[in-house]
Amino acid sequence: MNEHVIDDLDAYALGALTETDAERVAAHIAECSPCRAEAAALAEVVSTLPDAVPSREPSAALRDRLLAAARAGAVVGRRPSPVPWSLGRVRLSRVGLAALVAAVVVLGAVDLDAYRRLDTAASERNDLYATLEGLRQGGRWWYMAGKDAFAGAGGTLVDPRADGYAPFVLFHDLPPVASGKVLTVWLVSPDSTWARAASFHPNGRDLQAVPITMEVSGFDRCAVTLEDSSWGARSGQVVMESRIATAPTPAVP
Amino acid sequence: MPDPQPSDDALLRSLAERDLGALAALYDRYGRLAYSLAYRILGESESAEDVVQDAFLSAWRGATGYRRERGNPRAWLLSIVHHRAVDILRRKTTFRPAPLEAAELQPGDEDTAVSAERNVEHKTVRDALEGLPPAQRRTIELAYFGGYTHVELSELMGVPLGTVKGRMRIGLQKMRRVLERTR
Numbered sequence: 478m479n480e481h482v483i484d485d486l487d488a489y490a491l492g493a494l495t496e497t498d499a500e501r502v503a504a505h506i507a508e509c510s511p512c513r514a515e516a517a518a519l520a521e522v523v524s525t526l527p528d529a530v531p532s533r534e535p536s537a538a539l540r541d542r543l544l545a546a547a548r549a550g551a552v553v554g555r556r557p558s559p560v561p562w563s564l565g566r567v568r569l570s571r572v573g574l575a576a577l578v579a580a581v582v583v584l585g586a587v588d589l590d591a592y593r594r595l596d597t598a599a600s601e602r603n604d605l606y607a608t609l610e611g612l613r614q615g616g617r618w619w620y621m622a623g624k625d626a627f628a629g630a631g632g633t634l635v636d637p638r639a640d641g642y643a644p645f646v647l648f649h650d651l652p653p654v655a656s657g658k659v660l661t662v663w664l665v666s667p668d669s670t671w672a673r674a675a676s677f678h679p680n681g682r683d684l685q686a687v688p689i690t691m692e693v694s695g696f697d698r699c700a701v702t703l704e705d706s707s708w709g710a711r712s713g714q715v716v717m718e719s720r721i722a723t724a725p726t727p728a729v730p
Numbered sequence: 731m732p733d734p735q736p737s738d739d740a741l742l743r744s745l746a747e748r749d750l751g752a753l754a755a756l757y758d759r760y761g762r763l764a765y766s767l768a769y770r771i772l773g774e775s776e777s778a779e780d781v782v783q784d785a786f787l788s789a790w791r792g793a794t795g796y797r798r799e800r801g802n803p804r805a806w807l808l809s810i811v812h813h814r815a816v817d818i819l820r821r822k823t824t825f826r827p828a829p830l831e832a833a834e835l836q837p838g839d840e841d842t843a844v845s846a847e848r849n850v851e852h853k854t855v856r857d858a859l860e861g862l863p864p865a866q867r868r869t870i871e872l873a874y875f876g877g878y879t880h881v882e883l884s885e886l887m888g889v890p891l892g893t894v895k896g897r898m899r900i901g902l903q904k905m906r907r908v909l910e911r912t913r
Contacts, residue, residue: 484895488873491870491874518906521805522902523874526855528763530767535782543783546783
């Protein structure tokens, strides 16, 4: 186990560490029970600080937008509505966005301008998953939630199961990684063999598509680790993972 | 009959089961606080609303990964809001909001009745913060609301890094004791 990080726990709780230092602290507290307990206690103290600021009411529309976005993400496989919806200053129909996503992600056409527009659409990204699923009816997807320093980030492994389309992972909100580090996507077989499916660096954008170089079938888990090298066996910390074979995308009524 | 006031933990369990009602309840409970925090950090409403929506959607998607041992649901949710707001703030290299004194000059928009009720519980936190020596209070405010790292604060305040860490540690420990006494 690394040295205790008690000296940095206050700054960690206050969010006052660099990403690199925060990753180091997060990696330590994931393994160290006393530091984890202290970090949790400090987090609860820090979570009272918002009570000290003047209270403000968000617009009533925010609640509706939030629930609509969550609902769209939950209702997978349902055909998207053609009703136009707001993307900040940009207005696109869902069909238009579907085409955009298809061009950028599903068909693998990496277009910088399209990516910029996807950034604009970041607050509605949950809808993208439903859109992707609508495009790929019969395909499967599994969501991996980021943990520790990757909390708030995540990735959806999409297996199109259609001729001519390779699996890929659509990541969102990836934090930068330290120099020399690389993120690696793994597929894990039932006998716990870890197969490297892709290695990449976060591009700093809200959304990032990473193609997978092998078939998903035959594996029962996918994971993302932070590695020192883009080759060799797994040795890094798992930052997100999901079971894939035994828990396919749930059909939400 | 369902519990009319489910606990935060119960709401997160329901969130993990994709219960949209739980998301609505969580937003009703913490949406205003989350927005107030995001607004305090970013200083404008559009970005603050984006942060809040993003944070609740992140909680919606990531509830299965929540671990109680890392902090209570409120702390977890607000940490997501804080992390995202500060991330945006740090990309704006030319502007950092002033400490809390300046923010307090800007009135909130809460109506009187709601404000009176909430102020009882929030006064404890304000008192705990205001009861700190100015250097400790300013360090905590600039770190949490201003998005400064401890290294940046060392340079900004012209004191060694160890002093910044010490002010954070002692200040938070004092607040912890005050808050524990009032529970």
